[in-house]
Amino acid sequence: MPGPRLDEQLCFALYSASRAVTAAYRPMLDELDLTYPQYLVLLVLWEEEPCTVSHLGDRLHLDSGTLSPLLKRLESAGFVRRQRSTTDERRVDITLTDEGRALEERAACIPDRLLGSGGSAAADLAALREALHLITTELHARTAN
Numbered sequence: 001m002p003g004p005r006l007d008e009q010l011c012f013a014l015y016s017a018s019r020a021v022t023a024a025y026r027p028m029l030d031e032l033d034l035t036y037p038q039y040l041v042l043l044v045l046w047e048e049e050p051c052t053v054s055h056l057g058d059r060l061h062l063d064s065g066t067l068s069p070l071l072k073r074l075e076s077a078g079f080v081r082r083q084r085s086t087t088d089e090r091r092v093d094i095t096l097t098d099e100g101r102a103l104e105e106r107a108a109c110i111p112d113r114l115l116g117s118g119g120s121a122a123a124d125l126a127a128l129r130e131a132l133h134l135i136t137t138e139l140h141a142r143t144a145n
Helices: 010-031 036-048 053-060 064-076 098-107 110-115 119-144
Strands: 080-084 092-096
Touching: 010 036, 010 110, 036 053, 036 064, 036 080, 036 092, 036 098, 053 064, 053 092, 064 080, 092 098, 110 119
Parallel strands: none
Antiparallel strands: 080 092
16 A cells, blocks of 8 residues: 655645745745745734734744744834833733834735735635634644643
8 A cells, every 4th residue: 555645745735835825925025125924923913013922923823932033123124113011021012113004005915916816716715715724723722732
C-alpha cells in the first residue's frame, strides 16, 4: 500500500496557498513599506484600536516574542505607539499614529487588487475563507486540550 502523497495532503495545499498569497501581497505591501505580518498587525489595529500586545497575539495567533520586533519596526516607521499601561505595567497598549491611520486609506484597495471583486469568484473565496476559519478553530481547540 503506497504511503501518503504530497498533493493529497491538506497541509501542503494550505502551505502552498499561504506562500502564493503572501507572495502576491508582497509588491502591494512594498509600495507601503510594510511586510505581510506588519500589515496583519495594522489590520487588527484599524478594526480595534487601541489594543494590547496580548490581544494582538490572540487575534493573530502570534506570541509576544514574534510580535515585539514587529511592533518595534512599526513604531520606528511612525505607524504605531507602544505605551505601558498606567494601571497595569505588565500591559502594553498599542495605538495608531496619524500616519498609521492614514495608511489605512492607502491600503484599502489591496484586497480588490489582489483577487478582484464581485461575481461567483467572490462567493467561492468567502466560502473558502469560512471553511478555513472552521478548520483553524477546530485545530486550535484540539491543541488546547
